[in-house]
Amino acid sequence: MPLALLALALSAFAIGTTEFVIVGLLPTMAQDLSISIPSAGLLVSLYALGVAIGAPVLTAFTSKWNRKNVLLSVMGLFVIGNLVAWQAPSFEALIIARILTGLAHGVFFSIGSTIATSLVPKEKGASAIAIMFTGLTVALVTGVPLGTYIGQVFGWEATFLIVSILGLLAMIGSAILVPSNLKQAKPTNLAAQVKVLTHPRLLLVYAITAIGYGGTFIAFTYLAPILNEVTGFESSSVGLILLVYGVSVAVGNIWGGKMADNFGPIKALTIIFSGLAGILLVLNFTAYNPVAAVITILVWGAFAFGNVPGLQVYIVKLAEKYTPDAVDVASGLNIAAFNVGIAIGAWGGGIIVKEHGLMNTPWVGAVVVLIALILTRFSGRLDRKAHVIN
Numbered sequence: 001m002p003l004a005l006l007a008l009a010l011s012a013f014a015i016g017t018t019e020f021v022i023v024g025l026l027p028t029m030a031q032d033l034s035i036s037i038p039s040a041g042l043l044v045s046l047y048a049l050g051v052a053i054g055a056p057v058l059t060a061f062t063s064k065w066n067r068k069n070v071l072l073s074v075m076g077l078f079v080i081g082n083l084v085a086w087q088a089p090s091f092e093a094l095i096i097a098r099i100l101t102g103l104a105h106g107v108f109f110s111i112g113s114t115i116a117t118s119l120v121p122k123e124k125g126a127s128a129i130a131i132m133f134t135g136l137t138v139a140l141v142t143g144v145p146l147g148t149y150i151g152q153v154f155g156w157e158a159t160f161l162i163v164s165i166l167g168l169l170a171m172i173g174s175a176i177l178v179p180s181n182l183k184q185a186k187p188t189n190l191a192a193q194v195k196v197l198t199h200p201r202l203l204l205v206y207a208i209t210a211i212g213y214g215g216t217f218i219a220f221t222y223l224a225p226i227l228n229e230v231t232g233f234e235s236s237s238v239g240l241i242l243l244v245y246g247v248s249v250a251v252g253n254i255w256g257g258k259m260a261d262n263f264g265p266i267k268a269l270t271i272i273f274s275g276l277a278g279i280l281l282v283l284n285f286t287a288y289n290p291v292a293a294v295i296t297i298l299v300w301g302a303f304a305f306g307n308v309p310g311l312q313v314y315i316v317k318l319a320e321k322y323t324p325d326a327v328d329v330a331s332g333l334n335i336a337a338f339n340v341g342i343a344i345g346a347w348g349g350g351i352i353v354k355e356h357g358l359m360n361t362p363w364v365g366a367v368v369v370l371i372a373l374i375l376t377r378f379s380g381r382l383d384r385k386a387h388v389i390n
Contacts (some may be wrong), residue, residue, distance in 0.1 A: 005128055007173030008112055009135035011075060014166040015105050015146050016139030018082060019047060024148030024242050025156045026224050028236065032156065033091050038350030038360075039224050043098050045146045047318045048342035050102020052261065055336045056329070059110040059151060067115055067182040068174070071335050075171035078104035083162035087143040088136060088159050097160075106339070110332050118182050121248050136212035137253065140305075142245035148239035188281030192338075197327045201318055201386075204379050209334055212273055212372030216304045217279060218352065218365035223297070226358050241294060248301025256306030265314035266380035269307055273373040280366035285357060306361075308338070 022043050024027075032038040062070045081101035088094040116128040151159040196202060219226075227233045227241060259268040266347045286292035312334060319330035345368075349361045 002121050002177070004179070005104055005116060005131045005178040006310055007170055008116055008132040009138075010166065010173060011078075011170040012132055012135030012164055013139045013143055014135075014170055015078065015101075015108060016136040017143030017166070018078075018101055018160070018163045019051075019105060020140060020144045021151070021159055022148035023221060024144060024224050024238050025151045025159065026222070027157050027228055028152055033094075034093065035091055036354065037222065038354040039091070041221050041346050041350035041353070042095065044186045044217070045104075045343040045345040046095055046348065047102040048339040051106040051339040052163070052336040052343065052351070054103035054106025054107075055110045055332050055339070058330060062111075066113060067118075068178050068180050070111055071115060071178065072171060072191045073172055073173060074104040074107040074111075076169055077101075078108070079164050079167040079171060082167060085160040086158075086164060089169045097313050102339075106336070113184060114331060115367060116340070119178075127303075134193065137250045139183045140249045141243065144246055145239040145243035148242055149236075150376040152235050154241065174371070177336065194324050194332045199322050201322055202315065202330055202333075204375065204382075205311070205315050205318060206334060206337040208269075208372050208375045208379065209315075209337040210344065211375065212269075212276075212307055212311070212341070213338050214341030214345035214348070215280070215365045215368030215372060216276065216366060217342045218349040219283065219361040220304065220317050221346040221349050222342055222353055222358055222361050222366040225353075226287055226361075227293070230359060231290055233290065241297060244294060245301040248298050252302030252304065252306035253308060255302065257309035259306075260310035260313050265310040265317070266376060266383065268310040269314070269376045270373065270380075272303055272307045272310065274375060275306070276300075277369040277373065278370065280362045283362040287362070288360065311338075338358045364365065 022040075026037060026040050029035075029043070030037050033040070060071075078101055081097045081099075081104060084100065085094055088097055089143035112132055116132045120128045147159045147163065150162060203236055223242075223245075224235075224238050228235060233241065237341055256268065256272060259271065264266075265273075279296060283293075283296050283300065284297040300366075312331065315330055315334040316327060319327040323330055345365070349365075352360050
């Protein structure tokens with residue numbers, strides 16, 4: 001295993017931590033900055049918006065640049081964004097910092113897979129990508145709860161300082177270990193990119209991705225306030241609960257991938273979206289009991305991210321049929337769709353919290369996920385008519 005893959009995995013760990021740690025720190029940051037919980041939720045929305053813009057737009061803009069130079073540039077931007085967050089003199093400065101780090105996130109995961117596969121023989125490409133993405137999974141399991149704990153004990157600013165140090169170490173590791181003569185991907189022509197953006201079958205899957213993922217984040221963004229104010233947990237316990245959630249996410253990711261392989265993406269997504277809607281509805285009742293709430297969150301984690309492999313496999317399969325010259329672009333745009341869902345879900349959840357209260361977020365999230373389920377079944381019907389195997 002090339003050591004350069006470990007540098008990529010460390011980058012993914014730092015990036016994954018900074019994206020999701022906000023969820024655990026939301027009440028702490030809102031109190032310290034003297035802003036409302038919904039306003040603090042914008043730190044999730046605007047980060048995701050940065051990812052959604054960074055993935056397709058900046059990746060296309062830098063497509064002719066040397067891959068290693070792009071990697072080092074985006075990690076430099078990531079470090080700067082987190083340092084700005086550490087020293088942010090105001091909420092507005094913090095928002096700018098989150099957008100900057102979101103842009104870096106989008107480009108990193110767009111080019112990271114290409115770099116990882118170029119470091120190993122062709123037959124080991126999938127394993128190389130898996131090693132890189134292990135950093136993201138480990139971030140959910142350990143980085144987020146540890147970052148939450150650090151933020152609650154030493155102040156939320158300390159979390160961003162630690163993450164920026166991790167990003168700097170990853171950047172130095174990449175500078176030393178990643179070769180400069182990486183294979184340059186062939187830029188996709190404009191016509192192929194436009195086709196990806198306008199093909200109705202692909203647009204339907206992007207909508208499923210954004211709506212299905214967004215439904216989860218209507219409630220997940222405000223999980224820490226729910227645990228504090230409704231369930232009655234102390235802030236110090238939230239990090240531990242997020243650890244439970246992260247372990248469940250890791251298991252759910254593997255389970256969702258195997259299900260998509262064995263049953264096809266449509267059947268897998270039907271099961272996962274059904275379970276996700278159901279568990280969000282259950283949370284409306286179990287959030288008032290500490291034990292029941294933790295069990296519900298454990299199950300929620302498995303369903304919440306279990307749809308990611310199925311949705312990625314599905315978009316690639318459809319792109320191979322309808323836009324074979326731009327499969328990578330289609331896959332990248334689906335990553336952007338995930339983050340559009342996060343952005344809209346967190347923003348919409350903030351409005352619900354402000355107007356109607358915290359405990360209206362889970363059931364509204366369930367309704368939104370059910371819309372994704374209906375669209376998934378409709379997409380499967382279109383596949384059968386077009387003789388696309390799923």
